[in-house]
Amino acid sequence: MTDTRAPQNTVLLIFRRDLRSSDNPLLHAAATAPDGEKFDAHLPLYVFDAAQVDLSGFIKDKDAANPYKPPRSQLAGYHRCGPYRAGFVGQAVWDLKGSLKRLGSDLFVRLGNLPEVVKTVARGLAENGAKVGAVWMTSHEGSEEKADEEAVASLCEEIGAKFKLWVDEKYFIDDRDTGLESLDKLPDVFTNYRKMQEPLREKPRAVLPPIEEGSLPPLVDSSLVPAQSAPFAIPDTREGLVDALVTPVKHILPNMPNFPENAESAHPFEGGETAGHQRLLHIIMSGVANNYHLTRNGLSGTEYSTKLSAWLAQGCITARQIHAMLDAFERGTDPRFKDVKGFGAYKGEQDEMDNGGIHGIRTELLWRDYMRLCHQKYGNKFYRLKGFGQEYNNRQSISSTGSDGDQNGTTGRPQRKIEWKSPVKDRALPTQEPSAEGVAEILERFKAGTMGMSLIDASQRELLHTGYTSNRARQNVASFLAKQLKIDWRYGAEWYEMLLVDYDVSSNWASWQYVSGVGNDPRSEIRIFNPIKQAFDYDKDGSHVRAWLPEVSKLKRLEHVFQPCTAPEEDLKEARLVNNIMVTKPVLRIDFYVDAKPRTNKRGEYRRGTRRGRGGGVGRHTTNGHVHGGESFNGSHANWSGYTQDTQVDAPVDAPVDAPVDAPADAPADAPVMNGTTRGPGDRAGEYRPLFVGPRGSPRGGRGGHLGGSSRFNTW
């Protein structure tokens, strides 16, 4: 019998990566439905998904078993969601609950598999005489996300509820306004997409009007909603929730190094819409936004870039909210910013002056859109070793070689082979050097930041300790793993997936592909970052490396700080580094000379001019690093050909990932000047130390990658 108190037309609002109450299309539509289409009740629901999050922290009874396998990445078996993002999402969910309560609503939090939870909730309501009339959720990229959407849609058919999948409106340009007739028409080079969309200032839709308190349909009576099933219990405090999420995944490495004394997190921020909006306000008030184009290549501190990525990834804020606030500042319509330089400086469409910093932020937000569109276009090709680059039109393709069955080139055009190295025996090519064990050992050192290449090690330590590392460092790390060590880049992408607080499936996998040369970098074949030169350019006084790698901090000369194996014996002794693995067994050694003679560099001059002309704001470019010779794996040279340092490459002026040429404007006049020449492999074979050789020359074993856990991807 129907309970007359029980609502017969409840709308289930499923929150996913749209953890916000403002500018949220689902809430907006539920609040503004015209008479006749209004729901009797609403039920906002967030599910911590067992396929993403280790739920064992929610089990209080020590004897109870977790019905779900702890989620692991498919290739390497890493946690799917590490402690930083788990904590951040917990905070964001709690914040959303608070915001919804202020609107007269609430957030029901449940654990398990999303479609199963929806089924349980719908059944439970039905048993209590209520009925789910509709289920709404936003659409997200990712094969698992799509599978969930399909499963919920089928369930709705079964229970006679209307299913609606909403466009996720947290992007800069709304999907409906891109002008693309179909995804086939998405340009394969970002610059072309940007040109299609310019002027960017005019593109974003207006932010949705705020929801008024009491405008949502009544909140469903909580006594009608089935409780969380055993063995799980949901904590009723914010700290309890965060603790339950973080505890099972907080031991990342068996021998986790201590947080270095002199290091500070560049991302000390909390999850949630409230904190995201405070940060947005801060970047305008403090001048971070104005200066963004000058500082965005920084490595240390909270202020060189916006640090909005983690909130964007979880949908705590939307790109159009960011745009709206920046635009209000530029047009002078928000008096909160009246004392900030640049307030009201934009004089309308005729105005040719552009705030370089804000222009830069808009362009980065467009990159983010673009990577998601590429994900939509190429689907699961995002996760395969040979990438999606081969699908390009008009592009010389690259083929990948290895033994995991998906590495053959397909287009019949001239192809360069990438012989990816694997830590797994039956995936490694028979000719692979070093062996699978050797690669497994390097990956362990990659994770711990003990490879002996300090810019990369410092970034890996920062990531390990904080869940964040700069864009500049990310590019170097990815290039080092994929292009210099030639290790299957997906191990890096999965490591990032676990640790990044701002992990976003599209941005992460597209960026790894881009830098690894299998995605959509039009210059992928020649763009390889030289991590020593990059360190000289972007960590001019070595303070970033010294802070995150305290071991090398006592070395005096910068080139030794950046590559400790090159330091003289007495310096190593003084710094107590003689037996350190970073010195005794660097995974790669790059010869790099520093001298005092400035070199004229016409190319550099030209770039400076070009970037200035476009508002790039690039200053003195006094460094010229050169890589000598090749590197050796167990004594044999890796196959480098031609020029390898990134200074040889013209980077597009708006490229965030591929802008390795620009020295920041604040380059001191007395920055060291580096000279040298690039030689082909083999020139200096005798000078390179054998790599991957264990103590006393014996090969060292290492933990291999292993498959395990839930399967996110089906096209390895």
Ligand SMILES: Cc1cc2nc3c(=O)[nH]c(=O)nc-3n(C[C@H](O)[C@H](O)[C@H](O)COP(=O)(O)OP(=O)(O)OC[C@H]3O[C@@H](n4cnc5c(N)ncnc54)[C@H](O)[C@@H]3O)c2cc1C
């Ligand atoms: C190997 C690699 C992996 C990456 N993985 C991720 C990831 O998982 N999640 C993620 O958000 N970004 C990723 N990025 C892109 C970029 O490094 C981060 O977005 C940026 O460092 C975040 O810091 P921020 O918010 O201060 O960025 P800002 O420099 O202030 O940029 C503003 C916003 O623009 C977007 N953005 C900036 N650069 C990029 C870019 N290259 N691609 C796409 N969007 C961009 C972000 O949303 C960012 O918050 C990756 C880059 C590389 C090279």
